[in-house]
Amino acid sequence: MAFLPPANYFGRIRGDFLNLMLLICGNRFGKGLVRPGGVRFDLNDDVRKTLDNRLKELKPQVKHVLDLLFSASTVRARFEDCGAVSNYDAEQLGLVGPAGRASGIPYDVRRCFPTEHYLHLNIPENKKTAGDVYSRAKVRYDEVLQSIHIIESLIALPVETACVDNTLNPLPPSSFVVTINEAWRGEVSHAMITDKNGKILRYKVKDPSFHNWNGLAMSLRDTGISDFPLNNKSFNLSYCGFDL
């Protein structure tokens, strides 16, 4: 699209947010934070304060770069009507996450299956109707700002963290469990089967990109090759999460 400043600024800002995860649990991707039954690292006042200060610094930067991107008429002209996926096609392909919401599917695990504190967050539907690159970008625009707001509201809650200890409780034997969560690309599902001794027999993770690659293929029907990179990025798909 030849409008590189926002890409570079967001590249750096994304790293700053990953570092906030490291601040909480020592890993930029949250690995080791969650164990069956709870979390292993607490959100104490020091961490809260650092989080709050960093967010205060980052929030206007995010907002300004978003505005830089969305106020450029060249960007809007390129985004609008490019790679539209109809609501019908999106339903048929089972698109999830921001890509699905851009095509008018309101499904959001946080809203549709709220657990823990999600019930109290009043997450909006965030759906758009056009299903084009602009819609996919706009869903992200809205949700990035909503997410920052959610984090701010959660930091403000005076909750004391009770950490789980490191002994792994035995899993229920001969059981099958499916979990779903809204991750940043959409619905992530974990499924696990245990044997009669409570050992893991089979564990399967399904990434949102598993659904959404077909959405990209659909968006490129009857278009020029020059629309590929733009649509590809607008779906923001994972190779790792699909077929490796």
Place this chain on the structure above:
Amino acid sequence: MFTTLKNRFEQGYRTCNYPQEKPAVFSRYRGRPIVQKDAPPEVIQACAAACPQEAIDTSAKKIDMGRCIFCGTCEQISQGRFVRFTGDFEIATAQKDHLITDGDLPALAEHSKQHFKGLFGKSLQLRQVSAGGCNACEADLNVLATPFFDLARFGINFVASPRHSDGIVVTGPVSRNMRTALLKTYEAIPEPKVVIAVGSCTLTGGPFVGSPEITEGLDTILPVDLFIPGCPPHPLTNLHALLTFFK
């Protein structure tokens, strides 16, 4: 136009000064582990039993950083009496057995291949192959191109074809589905070539050890020059490894 300029000024200059200055990492970061050899045997046993990666050797009192996923379970269980994870992110090694450590790591610069420095010291083009990774190692390699790390200022770039590259950077446990593609990519690189293994999965199989679907260690199928441990390795770990080994 005014918005573009205003944003540019707000962003300022963000590139870190590494390697002249080490950027600060938050205190909960878990880097190079240090083992206390005089820890009580029952504490050592408890750590080894709780380690999800079976990375602790109780008799030698060492940790295998190739297996370790740096979850910090042993540090929490021993309350630092047996294992303590430091903030040191410079943990890559040139030989696999150097990964098994009590806290002292051989200096990477002394074990790097000197002819590589001559060949690739000023320009190193790398092809990344994600061989079944979870996207964490891949993402933390990818960020090296962002303004904070700015890998290109050292003459190191990730390129879009093995034909354009001097070596491969492999992530993931080399799943059965990716094995052929990985070997073909390796073959497509002109000699002399470099192989860099990134992350616990690639070094040893990581959490997937024992599964018939993966390869337990990239070094069992390709000659690995540089081992970068972590789950995933911090971008600064990757940066240190590349600069120390090739510069």
